[in-house]
Amino acid sequence: MPAPPTADVEVPDWVRALGLPGLVDMHVHFLPDSVLRKVWAYFDNASENYGMPWPVHYRTSEPERVDTLRELGVRRFAPLVYAHKPGMAAWLTDWAFEFASRTPDAVPTATIYPEPNVADYLGEAISAGARCVKMHVQVGGYDPRAEELTKPWGMLAEAGVPVVIHCGHGPLPGKFTGLDVFEEVLRQHPRLVAVLAHAGLPDYATALGMVERYERVYVDTTMVGVDFTEQTWPLPADWAARLAEVGDRVVLGTDFPNIPYDYASQLRAIAGWAAADDRLGPDFLRAVLHDTPARLLGLDEQLSEQS
Numbered sequence: 001m002p003a004p005p006t007a008d009v010e011v012p013d014w015v016r017a018l019g020l021p022g023l024v025d026m027h028v029h030f031l032p033d034s035v036l037r038k039v040w041a042y043f044d045n046a047s048e049n050y051g052m053p054w055p056v057h058y059r060t061s062e063p064e065r066v067d068t069l070r071e072l073g074v075r076r077f078a079p080l081v082y083a084h085k086p087g088m089a090a091w092l093t094d095w096a097f098e099f100a101s102r103t104p105d106a107v108p109t110a111t112i113y114p115e116p117n118v119a120d121y122l123g124e125a126i127s128a129g130a131r132c133v134k135m136h137v138q139v140g141g142y143d144p145r146a147e148e149l150t151k152p153w154g155m156l157a158e159a160g161v162p163v164v165i166h167c168g169h170g171p172l173p174g175k176f177t178g179l180d181v182f183e184e185v186l187r188q189h190p191r192l193v194a195v196l197a198h199a200g201l202p203d204y205a206t207a208l209g210m211v212e213r214y215e216r217v218y219v220d221t222t223m224v225g226v227d228f229t230e231q232t233w234p235l236p237a238d239w240a241a242r243l244a245e246v247g248d249r250v251v252l253g254t255d256f257p258n259i260p261y262d263y264a265s266q267l268r269a270i271a272g273w274a275a276a277d278d279r280l281g282p283d284f285l286r287a288v289l290h291d292t293p294a295r296l297l298g299l300d301e302q303l304s305e306q307s
Contacts, residue, residue, distance in 0.1 A: 001282050004271035005264040012073040014267070018285055022075025024293040026132065027164060027197060027222045027253025030062065030079035030106070032095050043258060050171050052232070058257030065257050066103055072263055075290075076299055079106045080134035080164060084141065089113040090121040097128065107131040107297050114146035122152050126159050131297045136166045137182070138174035144185050145176075153189045162193040162296045164220065164253070170201035170233055179206045186214055193217075193296065195251060199224045202233040211246045218296070220253030221288065225269035228261055240276035247284045251293040 002017035015023060031039065046054030058065055069077060081096045083089035093110040100108040109132045110125035112118050122133075133156060137144055144167065156163055167182040179200050186192060199219040200207025211217050223229050225239075236242075243250060254266045270288055274280040294300055 001271070001275060001285070004268045006268075008072060008262050008264050011264055011267060012071070015073045015289070018282060018289070020286055020290045022073045022290070023252060024290050024297065024299065025069070025074050025077040025254055025256065026162075026195065026251045026293040026297065027220050028069070028074075028077045028079055028256045029081075029258055030065070030096075030099055031081055032092070033062075035081075035092075039258065043260075054260045056258050057261055058259070058263075060257070066105065068263075069256065070105065074105070076105055076107060076294070076297065078109050078132045078134075078164070078297060079103075080109055080111075080132070082111045082134045082136040082139060082166075083113040084136070084139050086113060086115045089115070089118070093121060093125050093130075097125075097130075107299070109134060111135065112149070112152055113140060114142050114148040116148065118148055119151045119155065122155060126155065126161060130161060131299075133161060133163045134165075135163060138166060138172060138177050141174060141176070143176040144182050149185075150188075153185055153192060157189045157192040160193055162195055162218075164195045164197055166197040168196070168198060168200040168203055168207070170198060179203050179210060183210060186210070186217065190214060191216060195220050195253075195296070197253065198222045201229070204239065205236055205242070208242050208246060211249045218249045218251055218292070220251050221266060221270055222253035222255045223259065223266070225273065226261060226265045228259075228265075240273045240280060243273055243284070244277050244279035247280060248287055248292060250284075250288045251296060252289050 002014055005011045005014045040056055043054045043056050079099055081092040089111045096109045100106040108130050110130040111134050112122050169177045193216045195218045196207045197220055207219050225235050274284045
């Protein structure tokens with residue numbers, strides 16, 4: 001395998017050395033400026049909120065952040081938005097569609113919240129071509145088993161639209177966080193395409209168990225295995241060996257731009273897993289960094305046509 005990148009500037013050459021046309025990142029955040037400023041303010045106070053400093057590494061303007069992803073070789077990405085109160089999800093979904101319409105690299109995404117009209121605006125988003133839905137149980141403070149979400153879960157399962165869901169206890173537990181809580185949803189909707197954000201951090205083994213039990217459950221790599229996270233939420237010793245059994249169910253995610261380190265750090269972590277088990281290697285990297293997220297986002301045909 002080619003040596004992993006030690007800095008962002010080395011990422012494009014590394015990606016090409018793997019034989020890939022680029023990266024497909026399924027966990028990136030772009031938000032309206034008014035919302036993003038509040039998110040960054042929260043991270044500015046991370047020592048109090050999280051018990052650790054969290055300096056946002058890519059704190060630049062929206063156009064600069066898009067250019068940064070392009071320079072890194074990110075060919076397509078899912079700009080995730082998420083709601084934390086009623087009346088917000090439809091507006092954020094509209095914004096995400098507008099952002100995607102003026103940013104060819106971005107796919108249209110949506111978010112939902114347990115409220116009376118959720119099925120209506122989700123149906124509109126699916127009909128309009130939403131490629132992915134983001135849900136953040138900890139920030140939203142809602143129960144994924146809420147009655148208002150029963151129909152939307154069924155709609156998403158039927159449509160095959162993936163849901164990137166932050167439902168683990170990290171970095172902070174919430175009233176309704178916990179993979180066991182979300183698994184109750186999966187028992188009711190076993191065909192749901194679900195991507196467990198942050199690989200269920202800190203319950204990595206439990207997350208992989210869910211991947212093994214449900215054929216349409218995936219994990220993303222967001223903040224997993226990097227030095228920053230390993231200090232507090234280290235991976236289990238058998239992580240790479242477990243991945244060898246479910247290598248086609250892992251997708252690239254990074255949390256760009258809100259990470260407290262450079263983009264290359266995440267790629268080095270993934271490359272380390274690939275090198276740690278002979279059953280992984282370059283094929284695993286190509287699947288994680290491009291093929292699997294492209295398939296989930298419905299980009300296979302588009303990407304091959306653009307190659």
